[in-house]
Amino acid sequence: MTPTLTENRTEAELLTDRSELRRQIEDVVNTTPVIDVHTHVFPPEFDSMFRFGIDELLTYHYLIVETFRSSDVSYDHFWQMTRAEQADLVWKSLFVENTPLSEAARGVVSVLDAFGLDPRAPDLSAAREFFRDQNPNEHLDRVLEMACLKDVVMTNDPFDEQEVGLWDSGANPDRRFHASLRLDGLLNDWQGAARRLARQGISVDAGLGRATIDKVRNFLDAWIQRMNPVYMAVSLPDDFKFPDTDSRDRLIREVVLPTARAHGLAFVLMVGVRRAVNPVLRMAGDGMGHADMSALERMCAQNPDVRFLATYLSRENQHELCVSARKFRNLMPFGCWWFLNNPSLASEITRQRLELLGPGFIPQHSDARVLEHLIYKWRHWRPVFIESMFEAYDRLLGSGRPVSRNEIIRDVERMFIGNFREWIGRGA
Ligand code: RAT
Ligand code: ZN
Numbered sequence: 001m002t003p004t005l006t007e008n009r010t011e012a013e014l015l016t017d018r019s020e021l022r023r024q025i026e027d028v029v030n031t032t033p034v035i036d037v038h039t040h041v042f043p044p045e046f047d048s049m050f051r052f053g054i055d056e057l058l059t060y061h062y063l064i065v066e067t068f069r070s071s072d073v074s075y076d077h078f079w080q081m082t083r084a085e086q087a088d089l090v091w092k093s094l095f096v097e098n099t100p101l102s103e104a105a106r107g108v109v110s111v112l113d114a115f116g117l118d119p120r121a122p123d124l125s126a127a128r129e130f131f132r133d134q135n136p137n138e139h140l141d142r143v144l145e146m147a148c149l150k151d152v153v154m155t156n157d158p159f160d161e162q163e164v165g166l167w168d169s170g171a172n173p174d175r176r177f178h179a180s181l182r183l184d185g186l187l188n189d190w191q192g193a194a195r196r197l198a199r200q201g202i203s204v205d206a207g208l209g210r211a212t213i214d215k216v217r218n219f220l221d222a223w224i225q226r227m228n229p230v231y232m233a234v235s236l237p238d239d240f241k242f243p244d245t246d247s248r249d250r251l252i253r254e255v256v257l258p259t260a261r262a263h264g265l266a267f268v269l270m271v272g273v274r275r276a277v278n279p280v281l282r283m284a285g286d287g288m289g290h291a292d293m294s295a296l297e298r299m300c301a302q303n304p305d306v307r308f309l310a311t312y313l314s315r316e317n318q319h320e321l322c323v324s325a326r327k328f329r330n331l332m333p334f335g336c337w338w339f340l341n342n343p344s345l346a347s348e349i350t351r352q353r354l355e356l357l358g359p360g361f362i363p364q365h366s367d368a369r370v371l372e373h374l375i376y377k378w379r380h381w382r383p384v385f386i387e388s389m390f391e392a393y394d395r396l397l398g399s400g401r402p403v404s405r406n407e408i409i410r411d412v413e414r415m416f417i418g419n420f421r422e423w424i425g426r427g428a
Contacts, residue, residue, distance in 0.1 A: 014402040021397065022390050028408045029386045033150035034416040037334060038365040040155045041374065043174035044136040046166055052139065052371035053131035054124055057111060058087035060369060061284035062104035067093045075280045091124055103342045107376035114146055114375050140371065144176065147374040150417065153178045153230055158223045159185035159196045167226055179227035183234045183256065190247040208247055213254045220259045230424045231309065232256060233268035238289030240271055242299050260306045266423050267306060269296060270337060272313030288313040288339060293320040300328035307423050311337045318349050322356040332423050334362035341367065341377065343384050350388040359411045362419050
């Protein structure tokens with residue numbers, strides 16, 4: 001539709017009235033599609049990796065830990081249950097016998113409400129029937145629209161047998177889904193990686209000699225060719241150091257960074273996770289810790305020709321990350337990761353980033369694992385972002401510099417799409 005002259009004038013008009021300013025921010029933020037730069041969601045082409053529906057939603061690892069705190073089920077018994085039995089127990093413990101006050105529990109409520117399902121239902125029969133009846137492709141389109149998403153970045157593990165099988169059989173993801181090459185298996189467990197490479201017919205020496213370095217580089221080249229990833233990524237522990245004396249350091253320097261350079265690929269660092277703090281909780285058992293930011297600063301300083309995206313898990317690292325990003329133009333902070341993706345912390349982090357970096361950061365990613373997570377993660381976050389943006393623009397207004405709707409659109413598009421596109425060096 002061609003905009004009328006009046007609409008054009010309105011877009012450029014300065015917003016000097018505070019309530020109109022808020023209304024315009026709300027409208028722009030709620031209607032601008034975002035690129036979700038880190039998820040664990042897959043499209044229907046990925047068979048059983050396409051996870052959706054109430055049983056998957058309720059057996060999210062965030063909710064499993066909460067269930068152990070509100071029920072006396074033993075760990076062993078829980079892990080022996082079927083997924084449906086686990087989901088029934090989570091529902092009973094967190095949604096019927098208790099009020100779903102936590103962020104992850106409220107997420108399920110928001111999803112049910114979005115589809116007109118009863119969040120106070122005594123059991124899951126109606127919700128199960130609803131999700132069973134959905135056509136996967138139509139449901140996917142609907143969810144992306146409800147979350148107001150443009151594109152989604154998956155997490156793709158070249159050591160995951162199921163995933164390798166899918167790529168081998170010519171998996172061709174929906175064009176809105178982009179691959180990212182996840183390197184945890186390579187960088188965080190070199191001994192295990194050596195065994196897995198051997199199983200794929202690539203014999204390597206544990207000591208990382210020249211020939212092995214070349215083979216691992218070829219391995220990554222082949223996966224890049226196959227997946228066409230938008231970046232390479234790794235999650236790192238809180239005690240991550242750079243430089244270091246271990247195999248991860250050798251692999252980062254001699255394999256990953258040269259590969260990033262050769263392919264013009266950004267390197268994503270997700271720092272601060274302490275894996276398996278409580279192993280009986282399985283994938284729900286990871287914790288976190290405060291990391292030393294100087295490792296990232298050294299990596300950015302030594303590799304000015306590589307673009308880095310970074311997110312830290314500890315609240316205490318957030319201010320330091322902003323300051324590091326001010327010092328290194330090849331560093332892009334992104335998202336409020338995992339335990340930080342709660343309204344109170346997301347608000348604090350976003351406001352801090354706006355104050356220190358202006359629009360030069362990627363404010364959020366969802367980390368969704370189940371398709372419908374996309375709905376609640378983005379619907380819960382957008383109001384937080386609106387408040388943070390209002391605070392920043394309102395202060396500017398108070399200082400004598402009102403903004404127009406056009407400027408709000410420009411800023412939001414930069415943070416929702418532009419910064420990421422610039423970092424990955426292409427349109428996503
Ligand atoms: O947020 C999560 O679900 C975590 O389990 C992890 O996926 C984390 O985001 C990661 O990518 O390692
Ligand atoms: Zn993740």
